[in-house]
Amino acid sequence: MKKWIIHHPITLSTQDLNALQLAYSLIVTPQTVSMYMLCCAFSTIREGSFTSHDLAIHLNVFDHEVEPLLQSCVSVGLCEWYEQNNVITLVLKAPLSITQLTDHPLFGRLLSTQESLYLKALMMKYPPLSQNLTPTSFKYNQRQLSWDESQEQNFQKQTIQSSTQDSFFKPNLFLNLCTDIIFPMVFRTPEIMQTIENIANTYLVDEASMRKYVSKVINYDKQTINLDKLLQNVKTMHQVSGYTNLSYQQHHLSFFTALNEGRPIIQKDQQLIEYLKEKYTFDQETFNFLLETILKSSQGRFTRKYAEQIGESWVRAKVKNIEDAKRYVTSQTSVTSSKVVQLPDYYDQVDDSHDKENLLKQLKEMDDE
Template identity: 25%
Template sequence: MRIEVRCIEHLSSEQRQSLSLLYGPLIGKSSVCLYEFLSAIQNKIELEDLYLMLSMNEAQLDRARNHLEQYHLIETYIHEEEMLIFLYAPLMPNKFLCHDAYSRLYLASVGVNCFDKVKMMLQKDVSVPSDYTKVESPLDVSRLDAWNESKEIAYEKVKPSMKQKYDFDFATLFKGMDRVIPVRYRTKENLDRIAEMAKIYGIDAKDMRKYVQRSINPSTHVFDLEKLKNMVMGNRKVVKINKDPYQMSPVKFLQNKQNGIPVVKSDQALIERLCTEFQFPVEVVNTLIEYTLQQTHQQFSRNYVEKVAASWVRLHVDSRKRALEIINQGSVENRKEKKIENVVLDDKFYTQKEDKSDSQIQQEMLELQKMLKEGKL
């Protein structure tokens, strides 16, 4: 098999520190070595040569590659006898240590003392003396004020194609909204956040248009994402169940589980964490919701849900099928633990001993006392 390696991002010195000090204890030396090697060659190589140069066998290489995939350091695509690997930069140290899943896994791996020492080692002094004045030069986007829908169409034709992270109808969202949602608001960060909220909370493009419009202050021209989120979380529209309910937005899935009663904000926030920080697909989040409700008599307990979610991260659950395998495996093990084995006793245990008379018991006691005095016992 021939492997083609493409490096998507250049690694900074901080990201290299993150790879060695933070990712290293979680993915292992073999995975770090594989990542560094792929980053160095950035070319085509035969799989057999890769085994030879890294002194790894097939199982070791697959395990190292799987670890890199789990932490989103690489993406692997296979077609017949060809393999395509994309390399992505590690998270910056501060983002890694604030990541809900990665930081917990790291703490569990290295312990509190090592965690604190590494955190201090990677900490940079960003304080500025009080007598200094910050010099700011904001980006001038006034030339985009005349941007219209026809220019946007022309731009869409020439811009590089990008991998879509979310399945959301942006065409409906932006149609006829040039003045309401100017181009300067259509940053990747804003679009990702809009599509992410639509997926989690079950908001269609038409309703999102209304919420986005209300989130932009016409006087200050500030796009308030927090205000948008509050309106999205307050959405009370009941969504019809799809043919596959596990592909519904997770918030609407839970709302249907409780007979259409709106989901409280704390539960919504917990679901959002499962989607964004644990990075589970929608079908996995919905399966997790259903499973934890069944296990806790319909109580959506944050501690229990996050405990199950963390275990699923470690077990590499990335689909409903994989989640059901883990659930079924646990059910079988629980049944084995609860099963009471039938103990068959030997006939001698059922033989009743003959009752002894008082004189016989007294005689045996005297014999025992005699043996004790003579030191025979």
């Protein structure tokens, strides 16, 4: 009987276990995954050699089934096989992550190969019926199976419609970038997608970046998603930058970035912008013009106190749209430029005519001399 030796111990992390259960189970049988995990356990708790029977007992399989399962592990790169003098040495390797495995060029080939082998096994186990048989099912009363069509929605990919026509974030493009393994179907509900879209539009997160943020807040073991943590990660990690084209119709964060010549918005300014957006009910064009007015009138300084002064003055002036805002700013500018500096009252009360006469007399006397 052959003896087996594991070259060095290996410990599986939570990420490795997720990859084995979610990704590797698509291209190899569950028994192959169990064999690899059993070898990892043997490498840490058992020293020396062991036999095929030792592995077969723990997996509840026959002894002759152990070697094919280990060969399947070798075929997908989970271990390497070295044999000498009837002693087999296994070198275990860490599994690829879910992203690495699904992006691997051989993933599709392995998946199709395993599927073809599975279909071939089914054909061998259940051969086709002989052509000499006579169908007689029509002689018996057949019960019609009912099926609720609404149940089909749980197994179909959702096509999410954007809440606004000019939305920055494209939900359908985001879903195309996310595989079912990264963003499972159970999370693609209208409520969750609407929350993701709102966060993306608020902080100008593109589809590829949102894919990264979403994957970090999903607990694949418990099948839960933490949307509060998603919002926190976007606030602390994402920076809006790169926008240089000015348009009053664009998003307020990209408009503010364009005013800064494409430089990223710091977190303090971004929080102040969101505060002003919630406080004042201006439309998009008027709010962007408000941001531009604040920066121009304050020589680039952006403080909460001054921004609220400008915003409150617009509210008192009953500004409704961008035309009203422009007229109000123009009127305020003309009033400021037409102001004349007022002299103190005592300047008008002093009578200097007498002093002028004395001065002229003194000048004449000097000329006569």
